[in-house]
Amino acid sequence: GCTIRAFAWHPHTNKFAVALLDDSIRVYNSNSATVPSLKHRLQRNVAAMAWKPLCASILAVACQSCVLVWHLDPTSLSTRPSSGCAQVLSHPGHSPVTSLAWAPSGERLLSASPVDTAMLVWDVSTENCVQLQWFGGGGVTFLAWSPDGSKVLAATPCSVFRVWEAQMWTCERWPTLRGRCQTGCWSPDGSRLLFTVLGESVIYSLSFSEYRGEMQGQVGGSKTASIVADLSETTFETLHGEERIGGEVHSMVWDPTGERLAVILRGHPDSPGSQTVVAVFRTWNSPVFELLPWSVLGG
Amino acid sequence: VQGWRVAAAVAWSVLLLPVCTAGYIVLSGLDPFHPVRWISSSFNDLYTSYVIFCVLFMSMVTIIISIFNVEFYAVVPSIPCSRLALIGKIVHPQQVIHSVVHAVLGMLVAWCATVMTKGKFQFLAVSCTPSESPDDAAPQTCLNEYHLFFLLSGAFLGYSYSLFYLINNMNYLPFPIIQQYKYLRFRRSLPLLIKHSCVESLYFVRNFCVAYYFFGYIPKVWISTTMDLHIDSKLHPLDTLTGLLDLSLFYHTWLCGVFLLMTWYIAWLLFKIFATETHHFPVQPTFAEETDQCLPKILSSNPPLIIKFLALQDLMLLSQYSPVRRQEVFSLSQPGGHPHNWTAISRECLSLLSDLTQRLIAQQEAAAANGRAKQPVGEMKVPPQAPGAVGTEDKSFQSQRSNVVLRTSMSSLVKPSLVPVKTSPGADVRSPFSSPAVNGKTGVADANSPWHGPAQSPHVMRRAPKLWTSVSDQQVNGSHHEPLPVFSAAKPGSEAVQPRFIYTWLQNKQEQIKNFLSKRALIMYFFSKHPEASIQAVFSDAQMHIWALEGLSHLVAASFTEDHFGVVQTTLPAILNTLLTLQEVVDRHFKLPHVSSKPPRISGSLVDTSYKTLRFALRASLKTALYRITTVFGQHLNAVQVSTEHKKRLQQFLEYKE
Numbered sequence A: 001g002c003t004i005r006a007f008a009w010h011p012h013t014n015k016f017a018v019a020l021l022d023d024s025i026r027v028y029n030s031n032s033a034t035v036p037s038l039k040h041r042l043q044r045n046v047a048a049m050a051w052k053p054l055c056a057s058i059l060a061v062a063c064q065s066c067v068l069v070w071h072l073d074p075t076s077l078s079t080r081p082s083s084g085c086a087q088v089l090s091h092p093g094h095s096p097v098t099s100l101a102w103a104p105s106g107e108r109l110l111s112a113s114p115v116d117t118a119m120l121v122w123d124v125s126t127e128n129c130v131q132l133q134w135f136g137g138g139g140v141t142f143l144a145w146s147p148d149g150s151k152v153l154a155a156t157p158c159s160v161f162r163v164w165e166a167q168m169w170t171c172e173r174w175p176t177l178r179g180r181c182q183t184g185c186w187s188p189d190g191s192r193l194l195f196t197v198l199g200e201s202v203i204y205s206l207s208f209s210e211y212r213g214e215m216q217g218q219v220g221g222s223k224t225a226s227i228v229a230d231l232s233e234t235t236f237e238t239l240h241g242e243e244r245i246g247g248e249v250h251s252m253v254w255d256p257t258g259e260r261l262a263v264i265l266r267g268h269p270d271s272p273g274s275q276t277v278v279a280v281f282r283t284w285n286s287p288v289f290e291l292l293p294w295s296v297l298g299g
Numbered sequence B: 001v002q003g004w005r006v007a008a009a010v011a012w013s014v015l016l017l018p019v020c021t022a023g024y025i026v027l028s029g030l031d032p033f034h035p036v037r038w039i040s041s042s043f044n045d046l047y048t049s050y051v052i053f054c055v056l057f058m059s060m061v062t063i064i065i066s067i068f069n070v071e072f073y074a075v076v077p078s079i080p081c082s083r084l085a086l087i088g089k090i091v092h093p094q095q096v097i098h099s100v101v102h103a104v105l106g107m108l109v110a111w112c113a114t115v116m117t118k119g120k121f122q123f124l125a126v127s128c129t130p131s132e133s134p135d136d137a138a139p140q141t142c143l144n145e146y147h148l149f150f151l152l153s154g155a156f157l158g159y160s161y162s163l164f165y166l167i168n169n170m171n172y173l174p175f176p177i178i179q180q181y182k183y184l185r186f187r188r189s190l191p192l193l194i195k196h197s198c199v200e201s202l203y204f205v206r207n208f209c210v211a212y213y214f215f216g217y218i219p220k221v222w223i224s225t226t227m228d229l230h231i232d233s234k235l236h237p238l239d240t241l242t243g244l245l246d247l248s249l250f251y252h253t254w255l256c257g258v259f260l261l262m263t264w265y266i267a268w269l270l271f272k273i274f275a276t277e278t279h280h281f282p283v284q285p286t287f288a289e290e291t292d293q294c295l296p297k298i299l300s301s302n303p304p305l306i307i308k309f310l311a312l313q314d315l316m317l318l319s320q321y322s323p324v325r326r327q328e329v330f331s332l333s334q335p336g337g338h339p340h341n342w343t344a345i346s347r348e349c350l351s352l353l354s355d356l357t358q359r360l361i362a363q364q365e366a367a368a369a370n371g372r373a374k375q376p377v378g379e380m381k382v383p384p385q386a387p388g389a390v391g392t393e394d395k396s397f398q399s400q401r402s403n404v405v406l407r408t409s410m411s412s413l414v415k416p417s418l419v420p421v422k423t424s425p426g427a428d429v430r431s432p433f434s435s436p437a438v439n440g441k442t443g444v445a446d447a448n449s450p451w452h453g454p455a456q457s458p459h460v461m462r463r464a465p466k467l468w469t470s471v472s473d474q475q476v477n478g479s480h481h482e483p484l485p486v487f488s489a490a491k492p493g494s495e496a497v498q499p500r501f502i503y504t505w506l507q508n509k510q511e512q513i514k515n516f517l518s519k520r521a522l523i524m525y526f527f528s529k530h531p532e533a534s535i536q537a538v539f540s541d542a543q544m545h546i547w548a549l550e551g552l553s554h555l556v557a558a559s560f561t562e563d564h565f566g567v568v569q570t571t572l573p574a575i576l577n578t579l580l581t582l583q584e585v586v587d588r589h590f591k592l593p594h595v596s597s598k599p600p601r602i603s604g605s606l607v608d609t610s611y612k613t614l615r616f617a618l619r620a621s622l623k624t625a626l627y628r629i630t631t632v633f634g635q636h637l638n639a640v641q642v643s644t645e646h647k648k649r650l651q652q653f654l655e656y657k658e
Helices: B002-028 B037-047 B050-070 B083-091 B092-115 B145-167 B182-215 B217-226 B247-275 B288-293 B295-300 B305-321 B321-332 B339-371 B387-394 B404-412 B459-462 B471-475 B501-518 B521-527 B531-538 B542-562 B567-588 B609-638 B643-652
Strands: A004-009 A013-022 A025-029 A049-052 A058-062 A066-069 A088-089 A097-101 A109-112 A116-122 A130-132 A144-145 A151-155 A161-165 A173-174 A183-186 A192-197 A200-208 A228-231 A236-240 A241-245 A248-255 A259-267 A277-284 A292-298 B126-127 B141-143
Touching: A004 A049, A004 B643, A013 A049, A025 A058, A025 B501, A049 A097, A058 A097, A058 A109, A088 B609, A097 A144, A130 B182, A151 A183, A151 A192, A161 B404, A183 A248, A192 A248, A200 B531, A241 B295, B002 B037, B002 B092, B002 B247, B050 B092, B050 B247, B083 B092, B083 B145, B083 B459, B092 B145, B092 B247, B145 B182, B145 B217, B182 B247, B288 B501, B295 B305, B295 B339, B305 B321, B305 B542, B321 B542, B339 B531, B339 B542, B339 B567, B531 B567, B542 B609, B567 B609, B567 B643
Parallel strands: none
Antiparallel strands: A004 A013, A013 A025, A049 A058, A058 A066, A066 A088, A097 A109, A109 A116, A116 A130, A144 A151, A151 A161, A161 A173, A183 A192, A192 A200, A200 A228, A236 A241, A248 A259, A259 A277, A277 A292, B126 B141
16 A cells, blocks of 8 residues: 555656645655645546656646646745646546646647547647547557657557557557557657557567658558567576566556666566566667666565 | 638538438438338438429538638637627628528528428418308418428528627637548537537527517518418417427427538538648749749748648648658758758748737737736737738837837827717727827727726726826826727827827817716727737737747757758747747736636537637747757757847756746
C-alpha cells in the first residue's frame, strides 16, 4: 500500500509532480523550497499526470470525471494555488480518464478513458475537442505519443492496440497474440515502438518506416513485431545469495536521447524472494537496434 | 481552387438528397400497427414519378442554398458589439434577401413534402365535405387548411433558419484543430447534425404553432378570397387550440421540418468541410505558370481572405511535417543566392504579427487614455469589418514600442462632434488615429458607438466608465457615469485648436443633450456595447496570427539543424523582437477587465463558437512559439542581437520562468 498515485517529471527543468492518495498533488522543484500543493474539488482518483512540453508549468491531470489543466506560476511562492488556476476539460461519457499524452509540439492533449471508445484530442486553450472514435477493443487504456510527434500508440483493454499517425489521424490495428498491450514506448525518432503484453515477459519491437513528411495517411508499420528481449525470471548468484529477477513488465520508458531504456519488472507474486526492480538497458537504434542489459536497481 | 471545392460540396449534398428523401418518405408513412404494409408501400412510393420530380426539385433548392452559403461565408466572423449593431445586421438588405429567399425555398420544400406525403396534405383545394343542407347541391372547393399550414410552416422554418444562421454566425468557417479526411469529418458530425435538426425543428414548429394560433386567419382569409375557395365549416379551423392539438399534423410538420433542416445543414456542413480542407501550395514553383500560386507569392500579395487562411494553414503544416518543403523554404535562389522564399514568408508573418501588436497597443492606449482604471477596451475600436483600415493607419507608426508616440497622439486628438445625437449606421469607417485636426464629421460606424458596461447588471452600470472624456467631463468627476451615445472625443492637447466661442457653446449644448439621452434607458439598452463581444471582435482574425506564429516558430526551430545556408540567422533578431513585443502587449491586454474571463462553453452543439476563445489560443501559441525557439537554440540565443530588455525576457524563457 503506497500513497503515491502518479508521478511526472517536467520535460525541461528539474521539477516533478507527485499525486498522492488523498487527491492532492505536490510539485517539487530543485530550485525552490516551496512545495505547492494542488487541490481541486474535481480532482479525485488521479490516474495520470503529464507536464505540457515547451512550457514552464502547465500540468494536465487525469481525474475521475474530467481532465484538469493546472496553469501554475513558475515564480510564485504560494503553497496553495487557487482552484481558479485549473481549467476543467470535460466531455460527457468520458470518465474516468486514465491516460493522457501531450503532443511533443505542445499544442494538443490526448485524453483516453477505458470506457470510452473515442480518444479525445483537446485544444486546451479553446477547450474544444475532437473525438477520434474507432470501434473494436472498447476504450483506450494507455497512450504514448512518439517524441517526434508523428505517431501515437493507443492500447485497448482487449488484445488489440492501435497506432495512429498524427497528421491525418488514421490508424493501424495490431492484434496481439494474447492479452492486452500493457505498456509501450517510442524511440526518439519515432521509428521504433517497444511494447509489452500483459501475461508475457518479453519486450516486442515494431519498426515503422521513416517519416518522410509527405506520407499522409499512412502509419507505415512493418508487418510483424519481433521479440527483442526476454525478461522471464532468472536467478542470479550475488553476494547476498540468490536473487530472482525478472517477470512481467509493468511499465517502460525510453530516455529522450534514445540511449537508455528503463523497465519496471514486477516480480512473481507467488514466488518468495522475487521483488520489483527497475532494469536499465543500454540501447542503440541506428544502424541496427540493439539492447543490452546494463544494471538493475532494486528495492 | 475554391471553385472546385464548392462544386464538389454541392455535388455531394445533391447526391445525399435521395437518401434523405427516402428516409422522409418511409418515416412519414409511419404506421406502427401495420409495419409490413408500411414498409412495402413506402418502397413502392420511392419509385413513383412524383417522387423523382420532387427529388429533382429539391436538388435545385439545395443548389440555391449552397449558392447562398458560398456567397455569405466569412473566415473572420463579424461580431456585433451592441444590440443596435445586431439589429442593424438583421435589417441589412443582404440579410433581408437571404431571409426572404430562404422563406420561399422553405415553402417550396414544404410543398414537395406535401406532395410526397399524400393524404390529407396534398392539395390546396379539396372538395368540401358534403353538407347536409339540401340547398347546397353542387360540391364546392374548399381550402385545405392542412396544406396551407404546411406551406406556411415551411416558410416560417426557412425564415427561422436564416435568422439563426445570422445570429449564430453560421457563415463563419472554423478551421478544424486537427486534420482529418473529409469523409471521417462528415461521418463524425452526422449524428450531432441529426440530433440538432430534430431538436431545432421541434422548437421552430412550436413557435410556428403559436404564431399560427394568433395570426393564422390572415393568410387563410387572403387565400380563400383570392382563389375563391370556401372555408369548410365542417372541419375544425386550425387556428384554434383544438385544431392545433392534432398529433398527426404536428408529427408531419415536425418531420417536414427535420427533413428541411437536415438537407440544408448537410449542404452547409459539406461546404464547410470542403472549404476548410488544407490545400497544398507549392513553395518553389516548378513551372512558370505556377508562380502565382506558390506560397511566398500568395502570402505577400493580398489575396482573398480564405486563400490567405489556407496559405497560412499550409505553412503551419509544412513547417511541422514536411522536411522536403522546409528545405525549399530555406533554399537560395539561382543564380543570385538570395533567400527569396524565406524572406517573403518571414516578412509576411512578421508584418501580420506586428500589425496585431499595433492594434492591441492602440486598444490599450484608448483604454488608458480614458483615464479610468477599470475600463474595458472600447471607444477607438475599429469595426471588425475593416481591419485593413487600422492596418494602414497603424503602419504609420514605425517603431514597435510606440507607446510614447501613441500617447501623445491620443492626447492631441481633438474630435469634437458637431453631429446631431443619432449616429448614422453604416457611416464610413474612420480610424480614430486620423489627423487631430478639428473636423466636423463623426464618421464612425455604428459598431463603434460608445460602450458601457453591460446593461444587465445595474451595479456595473453605476461604475461603468465613460467612453470618452470631454473638457467639461474632466472637471465633473464621478457624476456622469452613464455612457453617452454620441461619439465625441474631445481631449484638448497641447496643439489643440483654440476653442472659439461657438465651439464651446456647441460643446455645452452637446453635453446637455447627451446627459438628457443618457437617462433614457431605452437608448442605452440599444447602444450598450457588450464588452465580451468587443473583445472577441478585436481577436476575430487571430487564427491567421496563430498559424503564422506556429509556422514561423517551427521553421526557426527546424532551421537549427536543417538550414544549411544560414538564411534564418539573419532574421532571428527581428523575429525575436516581434515575438517578445507581441507577448508583452498580449499580457498587458489580458490584464484589462473581461479579457481573461472565459465565455461559457456549450459542448455538443452543431454551431461552432470557437471564435469566442481565439484570444486564449493566441496567447498559448505565442508562449509555445517562444519556448520552442528557446528550447531548440538554448544558450546560443545569448549571441543574438536583441535589446537588453528583450535579453532579460529571453533569459526568463531559457530558465522556464515565464
